[in-house]
Amino acid sequence: MTFGRTFRWLALLLLLLSLSMPAFAGHGSTDAPKKGILLVAFGTTVPEARAAFDNIEKAVRKAFPDTEIRWAYSARQVRHTIRENEGATMLSPAAALARMGDEGFTEVAVQSLHTIPGSEYSDLQRTVAAFRDMPKGTRTVTLGEALLSRPHDMEAAVQAIVSTFPTQRKADEAVVLMGHGTHHPANIYYPGLQYYLGKVDPNALVGTVEGVPTLDDIVAALKARSVHTVWLMPLMSVAGDHARNDMAGPEPDSWKSILEKAGFTVHTVLKGTGEYDAVVDIWVHHLRTAFDALDKQ
Numbered sequence: 339m340t341f342g343r344t345f346r347w348l349a350l351l352l353l354l355l356s357l358s359m360p361a362f363a364g365h366g367s368t369d370a371p372k373k374g375i376l377l378v379a380f381g382t383t384v385p386e387a388r389a390a391f392d393n394i395e396k397a398v399r400k401a402f403p404d405t406e407i408r409w410a411y412s413a414r415q416v417r418h419t420i421r422e423n424e425g426a427t428m429l430s431p432a433a434a435l436a437r438m439g440d441e442g443f444t445e446v447a448v449q450s451l452h453t454i455p456g457s458e459y460s461d462l463q464r465t466v467a468a469f470r471d472m473p474k475g476t477r478t479v480t481l482g483e484a485l486l487s488r489p490h491d492m493e494a495a496v497q498a499i500v501s502t503f504p505t506q507r508k509a510d511e512a513v514v515l516m517g518h519g520t521h522h523p524a525n526i527y528y529p530g531l532q533y534y535l536g537k538v539d540p541n542a543l544v545g546t547v548e549g550v551p552t553l554d555d556i557v558a559a560l561k562a563r564s565v566h567t568v569w570l571m572p573l574m575s576v577a578g579d580h581a582r583n584d585m586a587g588p589e590p591d592s593w594k595s596i597l598e599k600a601g602f603t604v605h606t607v608l609k610g611t612g613e614y615d616a617v618v619d620i621w622v623h624h625l626r627t628a629f630d631a632l633d634k635q
């Protein structure tokens with residue numbers, strides 16, 4: 339045997355050894371890829387309202403039957419209240435991603451269950467970016483968009499939202515959606531949604547608790563339409579504290595009380611958008627995009 343041939347045989351032997359024994363590569367070896375899904379909602383302190391989250395999880399499980407699903411709540415106050423009231427621990431997005439990395443998840447598709455890409459969403463974007471290439475943790479982390487996002491998507495979201503309107507509601511009766519509202523620039527999504535919604539259903543209106551349009555804007559729009567009956571529905575994933583108190587509560591400053599005082603007949607629907615499969619499908623679609631992007635990173 340010449341030296342060259344011996345060298346080639348040795349090289350081949352080493353190659354076969356390294357292929358058959360992954361441990362041969364030593365400490366520097368990368369773990370086998372393991373994909374996971376992390377669903378991130380604002381969260382709610384109202385246990386009954388979590389029916390929306392159960393429904394979302396069911397849909398995600400159906401769409402991704404072979405992938406483990408974890409949850410996080412982005413609202414710190416909600417997590418603290420749950421700990422005090424229920425003694426239960428809900429993780430923040432960062433804590434959930436750290437734990438998943440520790441458990442061997444290398445690739446995680448995170449899905450925002452927020453309605454607009456506001457401050458909760460931009461915080462989540464920063465958290466997701468921080469967990470990319472985490473030493474001994476997550477390598478690839480992608481983020482699925484909020485319910486309302488891109489222009490082509492808005493029409494699908496609006497169709498889904500309109501499909502949730504109660505069947506008993508007549509065309510000359512208004513549906514008023516109560517969104518959260520924010521000081522973040524993304525508050526523009528609420529008037530933006532009104533634009534798309536108005537094309538499909540002229541008596542469907544969007545208002546917010548903390549932003550624009552306000553309830554005063556809604557009352558003016560209802561009067562301009564000579565509407566007498568109003569159906570109030572939350573534009574939030576869950577029918578939690580805002581829906582039960584600010585929207586439908588018995589206090590004089592709830593939307594229901596104010597509209598009744600203004601002479602309208604008011605019906606309330608205490609279901610979050612996460613309880614309707616048509617709306618959940620939009621989030622699942624965004625998650626599919628984020629999940630497929632794991633392989634392209």
Ligand code: CO
Pocket residue numbers: 518580
């Ligand atoms: Co709030």
